[in-house]
Amino acid sequence: MSDLTNKTVGSIRKFFSLRTFFLLISILAQMTFIIGVILWFTEYTAYFYGFSLLLSLIAFLWVMNSKINPAYKIAWIIPIMMLPIFGGLFYLFIGRGKIKRKTAAKMKAYESLTEKALRDERLNTETYLENLALLNTDASIQARYINDYAGYPIYPDHESEYLAIGEKKYDRLIEALEKAEKYIFMEYFIIEEGIMWNRILEILQEKAQNGVDVRLIYDDVGCLFTLPKGYDKKLEAMGIQCTVFNPLRGIISLRLNNRDHRKITVIDGHTGFTGGINLADEYINEIVKFGHWKDTAIMLKGPAVWNLTVMFLTMWDYLRGVEEDFNQFKPNFVDFTKDTIASKDLGRGYVQPFADSPLDNESVGETVYLNLIYKAKKSVYITTPYLIIANEMVTALCAAAKGGVDVRIITPHKWDKRLVHTVTRTYYKTLVENGVKIYEYTPGFMHSKTFVVDGTYGVVGTINMDYRSLYLHFECGVWMVNTPSVQELKSDFLETLKVCQQITKKDFSKERWYTIIKGSILRVFSPIL
The missing domain is CATH 3.30.870.10 (Endonuclease Chain A)
Known part of the structure; x- marks a missing residue:
């Protein structure tokens, strides 16, 4: 048996390990119990149904008036409105992005x-x-x-x-x-x-x-x-x-x-x-x-x-x-x-290592990325495994490209998460039509998270261009200006482009209608994937 086959078998065994099995059973049991209680009550009284509607209404108003990203709001408002009995309850359990x-x-x-x-x-x-x-x-x-909003000084x-x-x-x-x-x-x-x-x-x-x-x-x-x-x-x-x-x-x-x-x-x-x-x-x-x-x-x-x-x-x-x-x-x-x-x-x-956390309403990683894009004069080169971004980021990338900045993004050609990659590709059309150049890393999986701008600024870190990294996770990175590392980063990006496949407008005409529909639906819920 090959090493790869052994590894695959090992991964399957780990997936079905006792720990994973009992965790999944426990969570499914809790969800089944919650749904069962709700259904049981709805058979006997209209009051509970009214209470559920009220709870969903409260959840709806809570989401609408929260400071979270608008796309994240939409991703929860739809299930709350479509499933008024369950939607509000599930949002209270798992929807709120902030820590208690x-x-x-x-x-x-x-x-x-x-x-x-x-x-x-x-x-x-x-x-x-x-x-x-x-x-x-x-x-x-x-x-x-x-320095002022993340609390980490420059050196x-x-x-x-x-x-x-x-x-x-x-x-x-x-x-x-x-x-x-x-x-x-x-x-x-x-x-x-x-x-x-x-x-x-x-x-x-x-x-x-x-x-x-x-x-x-x-x-x-x-x-x-x-x-x-x-x-x-x-x-x-x-x-x-x-x-x-x-x-x-x-x-x-x-x-x-x-x-x-x-x-x-x-x-x-x-x-x-x-x-x-x-x-x-x-x-x-x-x-x-x-x-x-x-x-x-x-x-x-x-x-x-x-x-x-x-x-x-x-x-x-x-x-x-x-x-x-x-x-x-x-x-x-x-x-x-x-x-x-x-x-x-x-x-x-100079170098400036910084951290980002979900404890506050300050999305440091996103702001650093946006500032880099808006300040760019010549080029913006990005590598990211996932491209699931809010409208602010899409607007910034497109505005830079329209203004003559050479904006290029490398994403994976071979994915690690099918649904996430499907959503990533839904952003290609808008970006490409507005002048952003998208490339896929054809040898395999691109897991790097880097920015290099104008050959002057660079960021290397853990922050993906997706909702989880930008809003929900503890992350870190190193922002740099005029360091030799920035030039090394730029050279590596340009070298990597040689083994990448550029996405063009012709590629969009080859998409199947059901793929477009699936991608459009998944994109709505992408902030909570």
């Missing part, structure tokens, strides 16, 4: 630790912003927004390296992990046992045994089909501190909507990684799932890594229910700069 107030208040308290830990750096930001404004006003405006780029493929990130990550002396912090959406994770785990276990503080956060939904239940306990037994984000309990909950989609590694506070790459073998093309897997990351060294460190520690302390002095993890950047950076060119531009 109690949970949000608790995490907000921990976010004050972020503000405290970054206070000194934010004071330095004023000097950096003033210097940046002299060179580039648009860049200083963007950087100030991230001169001491050393950043754009990692154009998962294999390269893996090599750099292994090198950095092996050099760890004090601590290793890792936060990932997906982890799966295999060549990549098993090698990393060997290093983590060895480092933990040698006194290095090793901590890991993984998302329970992201790892539902990749890790067994209680895997965190197994890691704890190895000396690796582990915490699971939003553990699944088999109960219908709003928590399922909010996931930790970040991918962060921090080593000793001076070396950090983020980007789209999870810790599973398809990300380094050791196995084939959807053809060749194209993904990217960025490695930072120097003071800017402190932003990533604080992101991790805030999440860690919240999940563990502890409160630490973050400064104990802050390296002496003066010595680091003197030892490793002094001989290098410090006129390398």
Whole structure:
């Protein structure tokens, strides 16, 4: 039996594992019970029917007057109006995108630790912003927004390296992990046992045994089909501190909507990684799932890594229910700069690692993307696995293209989620007809999430161009201006175009009528997919 067949069989077994089976049965039982109770009551009294209508009306008014994106409103208003008995009830259970107030208040308290830990750096930001404004006003405006509304300061780029493929990130990550002396912090959406994770785990276990503080956060939904239940306990037994984000309990909950989609590694506070790459073998093309897997990351060294460190520690302390002095993890950047950076060119531009969370009404990731598009003068180059965007983003892309900006977007040719890819393709026609150039990555799956604008600005991170990433998930990225990494990012994009297939107006005439109808229906509900 081939390795691929073995992997497929293994995935099927994981899908039907006891944990997954009981979770699905539990959720289905709860939904069946709720529907059964409703139907039972409707047989005996008209009062309950009236109550259901009132509940749906309240849900309708709640949605209409909320601050959520209009497309998200429409996606819920339709089922509420079509199914007045069930619609309002289901919206109350799973429709509200925000975390419960109690949970949000608790995490907000921990976010004050972020503000405290970054206070000194934010004071330095004023000097950096003033210097940046002299060179580039648009860049200083963007950087100030991230500083003021996301709370993460900007730094001169001491050393950043754009990692154009998962294999390269893996090599750099292994090198950095092996050099760890004090601590290793890792936060990932997906982890799966295999060549990549098993090698990393060997290093983590060895480092933990040698006194290095090793901590890991993984998302329970992201790892539902990749890790067994209680895997965190197994890691704890190895000396690796582990915490699971939003553990699944088999109960219908709003928590399922909010996931930790970040991918962060921090080593000793001076070396950090983020980007789209999870810790599973398809990300380094050791196995084939959807053809060749194209993904990217960025490695930072120097003071800017402190932003990533604080992101991790805030999440860690919240999940563990502890409160630490973050400064104990802050390296002496003066010595680091003197030892490793002094001989290098410090006129390398600026980097600004930032986080986005669903705790507030500030969609940082979306605003960063929109600002980049609206400020573009020559080119906007984007890679994204999913293209399910609100009208504001469509308008911005089309307006830029109409104004003569070279707007190009690369999406996957081979999909990982059929319905999501179907919806992605429904956006092609409007964009292409307005001058946006769409390409599909023909060798396989494009999982990279990057922006490069005018060869001057760049973003590498975890933020997809879809509703979940932009509004519901915990995300992160690195915004850059005038760094060597931006040029590397641009070169990689142009090189990738050589193996992409451009979508043209002729392609739309080949679409089947039923495909168009299916796509149109799915697009209405895309914000809640």
